[in-house]
Amino acid sequence: MNKKRIIDDYLAGKHPLEYEEWELPTAEELTHAEEEYDRLLAERREPKRRTLPLILKWATAAAVVAAVVILGTWRTNTPQPMPPNDMPKVQAEATEDTTRRNRKHNTLKPQTQHVVFSHATGGKKKRHMPVIKEAPNAMDSLPLVNDSVMLATTADSLNFYLTKIEKEMENIEDSLYMEGIAHLMEVDARLQRVVNRLVGKQVETAMQSKASVDTILIITF
Amino acid sequence: MKPYEFSRLAPALRTRAITIGLSFFEQQEAAEDVAQEALIRLWKAWDTLPSPKDAEQLAVSLAKRECVNLYRKEQRRPHTSLSSAQEQVHPASHSSHSIEENELAEAIRQAAHTLPRTEARLWRMFAEAGMKAGEISLITDINVRSVSSMLSHARKHIFKILKEGGYIDE
Numbered sequence: 001m002n003k004k005r006i007i008d009d010y011l012a013g014k015h016p017l018e019y020e021e022w023e024l025p026t027a028e029e030l031t032h033a034e035e036e037y038d039r040l041l042a043e044r045r046e047p048k049r050r051t052l053p054l055i056l057k058w059a060t061a062a063a064v065v066a067a068v069v070i071l072g073t074w075r076t077n078t079p080q081p082m083p084p085n086d087m088p089k090v091q092a093e094a095t096e097d098t099t100r101r102n103r104k105h106n107t108l109k110p111q112t113q114h115v116v117f118s119h120a121t122g123g124k125k126k127r128h129m130p131v132i133k134e135a136p137n138a139m140d141s142l143p144l145v146n147d148s149v150m151l152a153t154t155a156d157s158l159n160f161y162l163t164k165i166e167k168e169m170e171n172i173e174d175s176l177y178m179e180g181i182a183h184l185m186e187v188d189a190r191l192q193r194v195v196n197r198l199v200g201k202q203v204e205t206a207m208q209s210k211a212s213v214d215t216i217l218i219i220t221f
Numbered sequence: 222m223k224p225y226e227f228s229r230l231a232p233a234l235r236t237r238a239i240t241i242g243l244s245f246f247e248q249q250e251a252a253e254d255v256a257q258e259a260l261i262r263l264w265k266a267w268d269t270l271p272s273p274k275d276a277e278q279l280a281v282s283l284a285k286r287e288c289v290n291l292y293r294k295e296q297r298r299p300h301t302s303l304s305s306a307q308e309q310v311h312p313a314s315h316s317s318h319s320i321e322e323n324e325l326a327e328a329i330r331q332a333a334h335t336l337p338r339t340e341a342r343l344w345r346m347f348a349e350a351g352m353k354a355g356e357i358s359l360i361t362d363i364n365v366r367s368v369s370s371m372l373s374h375a376r377k378h379i380f381k382i383l384k385e386g387g388y389i390d391e
Contacts, residue, residue: 011380013351022265022350033282033286033289040292
């Protein structure tokens, strides 16, 4: 049996099994194959050309969306000047809150007042404090629209807020009042600076008045 | 042309054939198959070529022809990869051979198809085209020792499968 010989010859590379045409194709076959290659290549590349404008459209749309988002973000981060005749934002929000609450809840129920805190220069815009007391008419005692001109600067705004806080807390015991103020100062470094400055000015003013009184007394004597 | 000129020109011709395959299929493996088939045929006809320019022109034509052939095979067998289209089993044309010999040939083909892709490629050049390790190295750009090692491994693999199939006596 020549089975073993066939296997040995095959493994030695002397007995090819595939009777393929290893000879060269004719010139006509080669020419035809080259034409077919060019035609197939053109067909395979054509869909890419069709999809190219679609890709460009999507890229343009993505660029426009990105530009809008970036512009919107930039405008949001830019501080907007407060219109002089408009109601201060804190008052507007407080009034809006109160109005909304009045619509939502029964008017016979006792209403609570939120202390709304805001920086005029941006950043953290609104800070809701916990409910401190029931103050149905607390907003009436606050400086309102006519005082808005006075809130042009940051220090004035903080003065306004401090006044507001004082009015909110005037009926509370000293310990609770101090605790509330301490909490506010603890969470806000700017408030600490402003309060320190105000206290410093008050002390300086008091010292100056005391010195002038002393001088008058000395002159008198 | 002389055989030694093949070793001088083969790397450049291989690069050219791979470029043609890549521009058509955009797949490295398919391009390697195209270059291999084109260079095997070019090597078979090497001594009939008058000049290097003719060899380059023929290599380009053969590479394009292989691209078309591979593409058609792939179109005929849409659910198989290019590699499997390349490695499809050729029908046994040994009508004069006995049924037993045809069965053996089919078993050998099946054993060869179980080789890893690179080894199968080298083995095809060795067993079917009758090329030596040095010539295979030129066409595939693989080191000669690596070619010899992979051919040896392929030979053992096929032998083992045939033995397990009962085609080789103990």
